[in-house]
Structures are given as C-alpha cells and as structure tokens.
Amino acid sequence: MLLSIRSTRGSDISIDRRGMRASAMALLLALLGFLLVAGDGQMLYKDSRQSIEARIKDLLRRMTLEEKIGQMTQIERAVASQAVVRQYGIGSVLNGGGSAPAERAAPNVWEDMVDDYQIGAMSTRLGIPVIYGVDAVHGHNNVYGATIYPHNIGLGSSRYLLILSPSIFFLPFWYEKFLGLFLRDPELVRRIGAATALEVRATGMPYAFAPCIAVCRDPRWGRCYESYGEDTQLVRSMTKIIQGLQGSPPPSHPSGYPYVGGPSKVVACAKHFVGDGGTVKGIDENNTVTTYRQLVQVHMGPYLDAIAMGVSTIMISYSSFNGIKMHANRFLVTEVLKNRLGFQGFLISDWEAIDRITDPPKQNYTYSVLTSVNAGIDMIMVPFDYQNFINILTGLVKSGAVSQSRIDDAVTRILRVKFAAGLFEAPKANRKLNNKVGAEDHRELAREAVRKSLVLLKNSARSGSSKNILPLSKTAPKILVAGTHADDLGLQCGGWTITWQGGSGQTTIGTTIRQAIANTVSQSTQVVYEQSPDANFVKDKGFSYAVVVIGEQPYAEIAGDNLNLTIPSQGIDTIRNVCSSLRCAVVLISGRPLVLEPHIDMMDALVAAWLPGSEGQGVADVLFGDHDFVGKSSRTWFKRVDQLPMNVGDMGYDPLFPYGFGMTMRQQ
CATH class of the missing domain: 3.40.50.1700 (Glycoside hydrolase family 3 C-terminal domain)
Structure with a gap:
C-alpha cells in the first residue's frame, strides 16, 4: 500500500511498476476465478439486473465453508493487507479509534488503503468485496479535517422555534413571543447524517458504526454523551439520522430489509442492542437489571424505528440483561430481533466483545465463539486474532456444534447488505468526493x-x-x-x-x-x-x-x-x-x-x-x-x-433543572 509519492524519479518509476504488477496479478486471479466458476452455470450474482435475493442464492451455493467464515470475519486495518484479505476471504475491515494509515492522513490516503483491500477481495475466486467500517459517531471523527458535529447528547437537546402567527388567534403582534413552540429537530440530525455519509464515502468507506440509539438512564455512564437523552420518545425521534446516513427507503420497501440509497450514502449501524444505557450505576459493559417488559418499554423502541427505516446492521451490546451477556443471549438476538422484529440485515459484535462472554476475557475462546455465533451474531469484530477465530469456527461447524444453516443465515445477511450497498458494482472509492471532507x-x-x-x-x-x-x-x-x-x-x-x-x-x-x-x-x-x-x-x-x-x-x-x-x-x-x-x-x-x-x-x-x-x-x-x-x-x-439514577417521570423527582428545561434570553 502506498501512502506517499517519493520525490526521486527512480522511486516514482518503481511505484508505478509495483502498481502495474499488482493490477496484473489481480486481473489474472480474477480471470482464474471466473474460469473456475463459469462451468457452474451463469454467474447471476454478478448481474445487477437480478434481484438481491436471487444474487445471494446464486453466490451462496458457490461458496465453500472457508469462504463463508471469511465473510463473517472483521479485522482491524493494523493486521489487514491485500494478501490477508485475499488468503482468508475476509469479509470486513475496520479501523478502531486512532488507527489510521498515517498521522493526519488526507482523504486520498484513506482511499488508497481501502482500495488496496478491495483489490485483494476482488482477486479472490468469487470476487466478494470487503465492507470497510468506521466509528463515525459525530461526523467522520477519525479523519483529520473532517467536520465534527456536537455529540448526541447535544443533538438530543436541539430544538427549533416555530412561531405561530398572532393573526390566527386574532391577537396583537406583540403576543408573538408567547406563541412560539420549541420543537424537537429530527430533520437537523437527518441532515447531519447525510453530510456525515458524504464525508465517510469521501474516504472510500461505505460503512459507519452509527447511530448510537441507547437510552441513557444514568449519567455516571461513560458513554452517556453518545445517547440522545434519557427519554425513549426523544431517542426514537432522533433515529431519523439513519435516513440521512442511508437515505429514505420508498414506501414499497419491505419492512426490516436493509436499504442504502446510492453511492453518496453509507451502511448504518444502530447500536448497542439492547439496554446498554440501563446498567447498574451506569457502569460500562455492566448488567441491566430489569423486567423484560421494562426493557422493551424503555430501551427497545428506537430499534423498532431503526428497523422500519431499513437500517442495514445492528451492533450487539457489551452489557448483560439480568446476568446474561447480550453477545450470548439467543432469545433477544435471534428470537426477538431477527424473528419477531423481522430484522433482515446483519448483526455485528462489538470490539473483542465475544472474548468478554467469559470472565476473565478469552478464558475459553472456543466457548465464546460457539455461544456468540449460535446466539445469532453474524459478523464478529475479532479484530486482531482472526486466524484463531477462523480455525475455531471452522472446527465447530465441522463437528456439528454450529450448524451449516446458522452459517448460511449469517452469510446471507452479510451478502444482502453488500448487494444493497452496491459494493459489487462499485467496490472502490469515488475520488470525486474528496472535497466533501x-x-x-x-x-x-x-x-x-x-x-x-x-x-x-x-x-x-x-x-x-x-x-x-x-x-x-x-x-x-x-x-x-x-x-x-x-x-x-x-x-x-x-x-x-x-x-x-x-x-x-x-x-x-x-x-x-x-x-x-x-x-x-x-x-x-x-x-x-x-x-x-x-x-x-x-x-x-x-x-x-x-x-x-x-x-x-x-x-x-x-x-x-x-x-x-x-x-x-x-x-x-x-x-x-x-x-x-x-x-x-x-x-x-x-x-x-x-x-x-x-x-x-x-x-x-x-x-x-x-x-x-x-x-x-x-x-x-x-x-x-x-x-x-x-x-x-x-x-x-x-x-x-x-x-441517581433519576429520570423524568420517576417517583420523588426532585431535580435542579428538570428534563426539557432551557431558557431564552428574554426569560428570567
């Protein structure tokens, strides 16, 4: 991967030759892959005129177990390379906070890096593109020079003033100041989502781990600023940011089906399912102790809206529900989220989260892989020890501990999102967007x-x-x-x-x-x-x-x-x-x-x-x-x-300033 162009003429020529050799090798491998699968009938999955489901069915039947497990594996860019992506058929790459190809890397440097991974992916037997993910949680915040928006706690406080005309009520003009309505501003977050999507795409990335739709019930939590607020209905109204990130699906779009509205949009990720904002004393990754009814009433609502808007992915929470780690909770992950709520995108783990199913973390990694995949998680954010993960999951499938149908469900969902995002047609960066950062x-x-x-x-x-x-x-x-x-x-x-x-x-x-x-x-x-x-x-x-x-x-x-x-x-x-x-x-x-x-x-x-x-x-x-x-x-x-915890509607509510408080400069 090239991060800069050397000043000497000889180095420039060397870089060009390496690029030519890499391109020639990628072309040769892609041609070999075509010849290997061409004998197995027409490759419908490469035909954009076909339905997404037809393309998935055609591609899935061609895939080996190793290729399927590769798609379920997400690795960090620090251990990724064109060769690694090609060898293991890696499905996704990400960068953690602070991980970058260079200090103050320009948009084109990020694009070169992502495109390099795509060259590796497209040169595999089946040419399945990687999906590159990034935590763009208040703008494209990992990239130097990107626009940084207020964190969600501020956006949840945002309002706009709707002035009602006094003439409607036959009142004199000076009553106008008493007829203003301060309304929530979900349209503002939709516009922020659209602008963020452009900046993320401008660095070659199609996937943003946003929005966080947690309902934070205790400000002692270190992630409380990632939440729009303490009130479920407020957070539900702010899920409109998904329509900015992904675009607005047409009325005929199937409920729960992933939607990405074009090359200026990104795959969004609602997180962290579910109850992450309700842990005891606000301790991060801790236990949410409540009834199922309360979990649904307080924490589940935003996910209903996200699914209705066609959110493509959902990230599972580090936290536990009544002592059961969410990454191991098959009832909530599969029975509720996939089956009852009808979510058809893919579910992704958090960073090294399956390791933390055991205490201490990774004490029994085979158990963690088995439990998380059988719980219904489709893509694992490994992010470093990917060879171990791939070997263990392969062994679990061959032993029958993880069924082939569970693997096929995971890969079907991953491919569905990749097809919906148009990655098979346009896997590489659109360099015309560079000036959007x-x-x-x-x-x-x-x-x-x-x-x-x-x-x-x-x-x-x-x-x-x-x-x-x-x-x-x-x-x-x-x-x-x-x-x-x-x-x-x-x-x-x-x-x-x-x-x-x-x-x-x-x-x-x-x-x-x-x-x-x-x-x-x-x-x-x-x-x-x-x-x-x-x-x-x-x-x-x-x-x-x-x-x-x-x-x-x-x-x-x-x-x-x-x-x-x-x-x-x-x-x-x-x-x-x-x-x-x-x-x-x-x-x-x-x-x-x-x-x-x-x-x-x-x-x-x-x-x-x-x-x-x-x-x-x-x-x-x-x-x-x-x-x-x-x-x-x-x-x-x-x-x-x-x-604490003290939230609006609680018995004995006695705040310094109540929820929804805010003065204008005309008020005392």
Whole structure:
C-alpha cells in the first residue's frame, strides 16, 4: 500500500511498476476465478439486473465453508493487507479509534488503503468485496479535517422555534413571543447524517458504526454523551439520522430489509442492542437489571424505528440483561430481533466483545465463539486474532456444534447488505468526493447544530443592574476569556475525536470558543485570554465582563465512568477567582450534567454547551445575541449524585433543572 509519492524519479518509476504488477496479478486471479466458476452455470450474482435475493442464492451455493467464515470475519486495518484479505476471504475491515494509515492522513490516503483491500477481495475466486467500517459517531471523527458535529447528547437537546402567527388567534403582534413552540429537530440530525455519509464515502468507506440509539438512564455512564437523552420518545425521534446516513427507503420497501440509497450514502449501524444505557450505576459493559417488559418499554423502541427505516446492521451490546451477556443471549438476538422484529440485515459484535462472554476475557475462546455465533451474531469484530477465530469456527461447524444453516443465515445477511450497498458494482472509492471532507456547507451545518443544542440554565442581573448579562455586548472595551476549555479544540470536541479517548490541543481543524468570541466582537474590543487566572489577575483591570469556559476532560466508554460527577477543581477555581470580581457567563463543556449546586450562585449566566465539536462559532453566535437560545435539556440535571439514577417521570423527582428545561434570553 502506498501512502506517499517519493520525490526521486527512480522511486516514482518503481511505484508505478509495483502498481502495474499488482493490477496484473489481480486481473489474472480474477480471470482464474471466473474460469473456475463459469462451468457452474451463469454467474447471476454478478448481474445487477437480478434481484438481491436471487444474487445471494446464486453466490451462496458457490461458496465453500472457508469462504463463508471469511465473510463473517472483521479485522482491524493494523493486521489487514491485500494478501490477508485475499488468503482468508475476509469479509470486513475496520479501523478502531486512532488507527489510521498515517498521522493526519488526507482523504486520498484513506482511499488508497481501502482500495488496496478491495483489490485483494476482488482477486479472490468469487470476487466478494470487503465492507470497510468506521466509528463515525459525530461526523467522520477519525479523519483529520473532517467536520465534527456536537455529540448526541447535544443533538438530543436541539430544538427549533416555530412561531405561530398572532393573526390566527386574532391577537396583537406583540403576543408573538408567547406563541412560539420549541420543537424537537429530527430533520437537523437527518441532515447531519447525510453530510456525515458524504464525508465517510469521501474516504472510500461505505460503512459507519452509527447511530448510537441507547437510552441513557444514568449519567455516571461513560458513554452517556453518545445517547440522545434519557427519554425513549426523544431517542426514537432522533433515529431519523439513519435516513440521512442511508437515505429514505420508498414506501414499497419491505419492512426490516436493509436499504442504502446510492453511492453518496453509507451502511448504518444502530447500536448497542439492547439496554446498554440501563446498567447498574451506569457502569460500562455492566448488567441491566430489569423486567423484560421494562426493557422493551424503555430501551427497545428506537430499534423498532431503526428497523422500519431499513437500517442495514445492528451492533450487539457489551452489557448483560439480568446476568446474561447480550453477545450470548439467543432469545433477544435471534428470537426477538431477527424473528419477531423481522430484522433482515446483519448483526455485528462489538470490539473483542465475544472474548468478554467469559470472565476473565478469552478464558475459553472456543466457548465464546460457539455461544456468540449460535446466539445469532453474524459478523464478529475479532479484530486482531482472526486466524484463531477462523480455525475455531471452522472446527465447530465441522463437528456439528454450529450448524451449516446458522452459517448460511449469517452469510446471507452479510451478502444482502453488500448487494444493497452496491459494493459489487462499485467496490472502490469515488475520488470525486474528496472535497466533501470538512466542506464549508458541512461546517455551517455543524455551527447551526451547536446554536440549536446550547441550553441556557441561568441568566441574571447583579444587584445594581437591571439587565441580564446575556446577550453579551459586542462593543465592550475590554473582556476576559478564561478557562481550560476556552481555547482548546480537543477538549471542545470530547472523546471519539481523531483518537478513541480524544485529546487536548489543536487535534483537528476547527474554531475554538475563544477564537469565535474574537471573531464576533467589534474591532475596538480588547479580548484578553488567560487560561487559569488568579484572583489578583482579575481585579482592577477594566474588564467589562468575563466568559469562563470549563468542563470535563475527554473520555470514551469505560474510561468515562464517573461516580462523583464533579466539575474538575481547576474549573471551580477559575469560576471562583473570576466570578467573585466580574460579571461572568460560564459555558460548561461536558458529556453529561455535573454537580452545579455549590457553584451556580457565583455565576451570572450558565450555558450547557455539551460537547459542541469543531465549530465553536456557534457558541458565540448565541452568547452575543445573533441567535437566541432554543435548546432544551435532553437530561435531568440532578442536585446530588446520591439522587441517581433519576429520570423524568420517576417517583420523588426532585431535580435542579428538570428534563426539557432551557431558557431564552428574554426569560428570567
């Protein structure tokens, strides 16, 4: 695989020759494969005019057991190569968070890598393309320079304001402000899904492990920001992002059948089935203890909508249901999801998840393979020890422990998605899409999403003043911007950004909140930035007001589990030092509600910005009054952690801010 072009003429010629030799070998092997199968009748599976089911039937009957098990195997790009894909007939390749062909790899470098795997796949006997998957969970977040959207907790808080005309009610015009309706904005997430699909396709990838449609019932969970909110109906409304990622199936499309609407769309993956957001104390990969009825009522609903929209794949959860690992739960995976709900795409495991069926992980890998495949999982995200997996599953089938019909069901579903996605007709990257990565219209969309997701929790006037601090003045002579998160793009984006856990600093391309403020105020306004000012720095410096931006450090999955949910001490010190002397608006960057009650009285304004992503200009758009706040909290804001779990509708519900709370700047 080639990642760069050398500067010397001799090296260039060498690269060309290697490419020619590889292409010639691929052509020769493909021709040999054609000759081997041509004697077995017409190859209907290569004829796009045939129905998908006819193509599957024709291809499946030609496949050996080894080729079928290869299709069920997903491996990480670090161990993948053209030769490995060809030798083992690998069905899928992925990259984990932070795994890339090169640091800050450009779109064409990603495309070269994926195309190289496809050359290996197309040169196999049957020429079945690989399907390359990536965690594109808030934009194409693994790729440097891609647009990073707010994480789902913010999108779940997004609203749009529908103004009802006063004339309808024969009321004077000034009643208009009382006739606005703040409505959920699933159309916004659909548009984000469509833009994300374009950027994913622009790097040669046809498969996104998104959306997460968990219903997070406890903010102590480290993946709570991947959930749209605590309310089932809210999460159900946000599943419309699938129509953006995959396209909208026509009315005649069969229910439960995978759908991908063309070369600008991707295969989506609803995750993580089921109950991942309901574990005890929010501990990641832990046990969800509840009745089946409650599991259905709280956690299952979003999957009904995803299946109705033609979602192509569903990822199984690490978690357990009443002590049974979901990856081993045949009742929920096969009887419920496949048989009762009629899902006809393929089910994929999570990363090394079948290893964790046993404790400690991989204690009995043969048992893990046997149990997960018989539970109904179709593709296994191995991701490294693929030879061992292939050998064990092959032995289990030959011994009769896993039936041939179970293997055929899995491969049928995998091929169905590959045919639906058009991979047999167009397996390689569409290089004309390269300019879609980080495109300006996508960044404008992300900026809109930031504006709509901000939640105003407090806006007040200090004694002696009749005016609330927000909106901030653009013409103040001198203002202070402070806090760890004010000028740090990595912290602003959170986990699952470039790397798995995220990071700090200029990790990708975007606009920090400090930069956004400087872009917004008048040229005569002096903007002073001090990350962690002490009390003396603030006093008698002539500041008109301060914007303090603080919050959590980035995290993902189990690393984010947190039983105390306090604002980091450095952030508290900054609030105390600044807000004791100046009027201050505090912007909280976090993946969930945090403990606020001891500190909120020090603040003149408080904004929950969640994890806004790369377009910090959206924050300034609202702080300075170009747009008003419309966001409504997708989560209950607790007073103390000993109240958790506490969700809207619970008995004894006593929040600091209730679910759905959010002010406008006109409100006290």
